Amino acid sequence: xxxxxxxxxxxxxxxxxxxxxxxxxxxxxxxxxxxxxxxxxxxxxxxxxxxxxxxxxxxxxxxxxxxxxxxxxxxxxxxxxxxxxxxxxxxxxxxxxxxxxxxxxxxxxxxxxxxxxxxxxxxxxxxxxxxxxxxxxxxxxxxxxxxxxxxxxxxxxxxxxxxxxxxxxxxxxxxxxxxxxxxxxxxxxxxxxxxxxxxxxxxxxxxxxxxxxxxxxxxxxxxxxxxxxxxxxxxxxxxxxxxxxxxxxxxxxxxxxxxxxxxxxxxxxxxxxxxxxxxxxxxxxxxxxxxxxxxxxxxxxxxxxxxxxxxxxxxxxxxxxxxxxxxxxxxxxxxxxxxxxxxxxxxxxxxxxxxxxxxxxxxxxxxxxxxxxxxxxxxxxxxxxxxxxxxxxxxxxxxxxxxxxxxxxxx
Amino acid sequence: xxxxxxxxxxxxxxxxxxxxxxxxxxxxxxxxxxxxxxxxxxxxxxxxxxxxxxxxxxxxxxxxxxxxxxxxxxxxxxxxxxxxxxxxxxxxxxxxxxxxxxxxxxxxxxxxxxxxxxxxxxxxxxxxxxxxxxxxxxxxxxxxxxxxxxxxxxxxxxxxxxxxxxxxxxxxxxxxxxxxxxxxxxxxxxxxxxxxxxxxxxxxxxxxxxxxxxxxxxxxxxxxxxxxxxxxxxxxxxxxxxxxxxxxxxxxxxxxxxxxxxxxxxxxxxxxxxxxxxxxxxxxxxxxxxxxxxxxxxxxxxxxxxxxxxxxxxxxxxxxxxxxxxxxxxxxxxxxxxxxxxxxxxxxxxxxxxxxxxxxxxxxxxxxxxxxxxxxxxxxxxxxxxxxxxxxxxxxxxxxxxxxxxxxxxx
Numbered sequence: 001x002x003x004x005x006x007x008x009x010x011x012x013x014x015x016x017x018x019x020x021x022x023x024x025x026x027x028x029x030x031x032x033x034x035x036x037x038x039x040x041x042x043x044x045x046x047x048x049x050x051x052x053x054x055x056x057x058x059x060x061x062x063x064x065x066x067x068x069x070x071x072x073x074x075x076x077x078x079x080x081x082x083x084x085x086x087x088x089x090x091x092x093x094x095x096x097x098x099x100x101x102x103x104x105x106x107x108x109x110x111x112x113x114x115x116x117x118x119x120x121x122x123x124x125x126x127x128x129x130x131x132x133x134x135x136x137x138x139x140x141x142x143x144x145x146x147x148x149x150x151x152x153x154x155x156x157x158x159x160x161x162x163x164x165x166x167x168x169x170x171x172x173x174x175x176x177x178x179x180x181x182x183x184x185x186x187x188x189x190x191x192x193x194x195x196x197x198x199x200x201x202x203x204x205x206x207x208x209x210x211x212x213x214x215x216x217x218x219x220x221x222x223x224x225x226x227x228x229x230x231x232x233x234x235x236x237x238x239x240x241x242x243x244x245x246x247x248x249x250x251x252x253x254x255x256x257x258x259x260x261x262x263x264x265x266x267x268x269x270x271x272x273x274x275x276x277x278x279x280x281x282x283x284x285x286x287x288x289x290x291x292x293x294x295x296x297x298x299x300x301x302x303x304x305x306x307x308x309x310x311x312x313x314x315x316x317x318x319x320x321x322x323x324x325x326x327x328x329x330x331x332x333x334x335x336x337x338x339x340x341x342x343x344x345x346x347x348x349x350x351x352x353x354x355x356x357x358x359x360x361x362x363x364x365x366x367x368x369x370x371x372x373x374x375x376x377x378x379x380x381x382x383x384x385x386x387x388x389x390x391x392x393x394x395x396x397x398x399x400x401x402x403x404x405x406x407x408x409x410x411x
Numbered sequence: 412x413x414x415x416x417x418x419x420x421x422x423x424x425x426x427x428x429x430x431x432x433x434x435x436x437x438x439x440x441x442x443x444x445x446x447x448x449x450x451x452x453x454x455x456x457x458x459x460x461x462x463x464x465x466x467x468x469x470x471x472x473x474x475x476x477x478x479x480x481x482x483x484x485x486x487x488x489x490x491x492x493x494x495x496x497x498x499x500x501x502x503x504x505x506x507x508x509x510x511x512x513x514x515x516x517x518x519x520x521x522x523x524x525x526x527x528x529x530x531x532x533x534x535x536x537x538x539x540x541x542x543x544x545x546x547x548x549x550x551x552x553x554x555x556x557x558x559x560x561x562x563x564x565x566x567x568x569x570x571x572x573x574x575x576x577x578x579x580x581x582x583x584x585x586x587x588x589x590x591x592x593x594x595x596x597x598x599x600x601x602x603x604x605x606x607x608x609x610x611x612x613x614x615x616x617x618x619x620x621x622x623x624x625x626x627x628x629x630x631x632x633x634x635x636x637x638x639x640x641x642x643x644x645x646x647x648x649x650x651x652x653x654x655x656x657x658x659x660x661x662x663x664x665x666x667x668x669x670x671x672x673x674x675x676x677x678x679x680x681x682x683x684x685x686x687x688x689x690x691x692x693x694x695x696x697x698x699x700x701x702x703x704x705x706x707x708x709x710x711x712x713x714x715x716x717x718x719x720x721x722x723x724x725x726x727x728x729x730x731x732x733x734x735x736x737x738x739x740x741x742x743x744x745x746x747x748x749x750x751x752x753x754x755x756x757x758x759x760x761x762x763x764x765x766x767x768x769x770x771x772x773x774x775x776x777x778x779x780x781x782x783x784x785x786x787x788x789x790x791x792x793x794x795x796x797x798x799x800x801x802x803x804x805x806x807x808x809x810x811x812x813x814x815x816x817x818x819x820x821x822x
Contacts, residue, residue: 087605206465336753
């Protein structure tokens with residue numbers, strides 16, 4: 001498929017890529033729950049226990065038989081005999097019978113015989129050994145029954161769920177010490193271009209340092225993948241093909257930055273076309289920056305050719321590499337993306353039919369944030385380093401006017 | 412300061428805490444740039460080199476002397492003698508003189524004598540060894556001068572900047588291999604409560620497993636801190652004080668979940684009050700969940716007492732522990748928080764004067780996301796595990812109506 005014969009909108013291009021991938025089937029890894037933050041469940045998680053394990057009070061107050069409180073009010077209090085205080089972390093050691101009450105703290109175990117808790121605020125001290133109840137409690141009030149939160153065998157987490165602090169604590173509360181998560185997809189990263197040298201080398205005149213391998217590796221890592229660097233590949237078909245075939249065999253995804261000139265991009269597309277069916281699926285996306293993007297599937301694995309330009313490579317990786325990593329992790333598609341609401345500080349022109357991603361700085365104003373575009377000539381990577389995020393101009397907009405409300409996506 | 416004598420709004424409570432902390436002065440750690448993703452710069456980063464190091468073409472085209480193209484058009488092309496092709500990654504090895512042009516690729520080094528590049532699209536093949544120029548190029552057009560992007564000694568990153576993929580790539584592009592970052596603040600985490608047992612222990616009747624230590628450790632880690640677990644402390648003043656003093660001496664922040672009942676919370680506040688001036692600054696915040704929050708500063712270090720309830724502890728840690736970690740890292744205050752715009756699926760009542768944080772699930776609809784509150788009785792941690800984020804109801808709202816646009820903050 002020659003470059004730019006058909007320019008797909010980014011969402012359609014991604015759809016075509018994902019539709020050509022096999023169903024996600026992540027390799028399963030078992031991890032201690034305490035080391036699983038940010039990982040994605042590979043299996044649903046079932047509770048081995050019930051929660052709470054015993055009837056617990058949800059307030060500070062008095063454990064009672066509810067019927068003993070019926071009709072109690074400020075003007076007509078009920079009087080109950082105090083039979084003890086429930087110790088925290090142990091069985092009460094006594095029962096509550098008709099006409100009796102026991103002091104209980106939040107989280108304390110309900111004594112046998114009690115079926116409700118009256119909040120401390122609705123009681124007052126009476127004669128020694130007695131308590132005055134000023135309000136009625138319904139049976140079950142202010143307590144949790146065993147298993148009311150979680151039943152044995154209940155699914156508490158589905159497969160394909162990214163673990164946050166709440167889930168880490170939740171599993172430990174149920175005595176779940178290890179969790180099956182998806183192994184991080186291995187993403188091969190290759191940089192092509194005869195002018196590119198490794199960052200530790202001092203460039204000779206005409207040479208530049210490799211940026212893309214490292215900014216892309218960081219993006220892959222942040223998305224939940226494992227970056228495997230294959231270094232810099234010269235712009236020769238046979239070397240490129242050999243290195244890409246090795247990467248395809250060893251990794252789950254291959255990403256190559258395809259050099260800056262049209263000829264090296266065509267070379268990349270040709271090599272992807274030879275590496276396995278269906279080969280190149282998309283060659284050119286209707287987006288700025290990043291038009292010369294190549295998306296393909298070879299031997300069941302995604303192969304992505306990114307523009308050589310560092311800004312384009314990073315923006316486009318956010319659009320295609322991150323979703324591919326998430327797909328391989330088993331995460332569901334179309335989950336909400338967090339962003340920052342802002343108003344445009346200037347008019348932003350754009351070409352109708354093309355989607356634009358404009359780096360912006362967010363400046364706090366009286367009425368929320370203003371998004372100030374960062375204009376640039378050379379696609380310098382530090383343009384992005386100065387930006388708080390990207391503003392997306394849709395294809396059907398003829399640019400966006402100053403004051404328009406926009407959603408700024410993080411970089 | 413006794414509990415709930417004065418209930419501060421959350422923003423004011425945080426302000427009071429931060430205003431009592433010394434100016435941030437993070438310990439500096441030097442890291443390879445490739446391992447610094449997510450870390451925060453401790454010093455500004457200056458460029459040791461200029462970028463680009465040589466005059467580079469930003470397009471595929473012909474390097475020319477601009478004056479040779481003046482007046483060129485489709486109907487009156489200019490004819491130039493082709494003197495060569497600029498190799499990628501090397502010096503051209505020839506000059507461009509009056510009446511001459513050289514083929515150059517994007518990123519190629521401009522030959523001596525040339526001062527502009529004509530895009531390939533505006534040229535066509537002529538007789539062998541000649542090129543036809545169909546449009547004029549201004550001096551400097553389609554090229555970058557040495558140092559135009561970055562000058563030697565220029566500040567490319569300020570101190571207190573969180574490193575993202577763009578910054579990682581950007582530093583490597585300048586030959587910067589190591590970066591000075593703020594050491595992760597050490598956050599001591601203690602759980603109190605006689606009913607609490609470690610997660611690997613099977614609870615006896617009346618006991619529950621520790622959740623907070625682990626959900627809070629995960630939150631601290633995600634905020635850029637290092638969690639140091641001090642385990643479970645019994646509800647006795649002398650033991651609590653001894654363990655908290657050790658934590659205060661060894662760490663930069665102390666966080667304790669203060670037990671569920673009012674008496675254990677008062678105990679925590681009393682101990683914080685004895686650990687150094689100014690001691691307790693806030694005791695009670697006008698927020699739900701999380702009213703019984705304690706904020707203090709002892710010996711120049713923040714000490715935070717969280718409610719024992721796991722949902723409250725995690726929500727409140729997001730409001731106070733995360734900003735404290737960011738402050739100690741040297742990050743500026745008030746940076747935009749990413750969120751997901753949605754519309755409320757139901758009416759949400761709330762008490763005027765109090766701020767509420769309601770866990771919600773986000774459901775994709777035709778017109779964006781609907782936020783569906785997750786109601787709960789017991790502050791079960793899995794309430795949060797089912798939630799995509801929190802909806803904030805401000806103090807002056809008397810609840811929020813169905814259909815209201817809300818910003819859902821991630822958990």
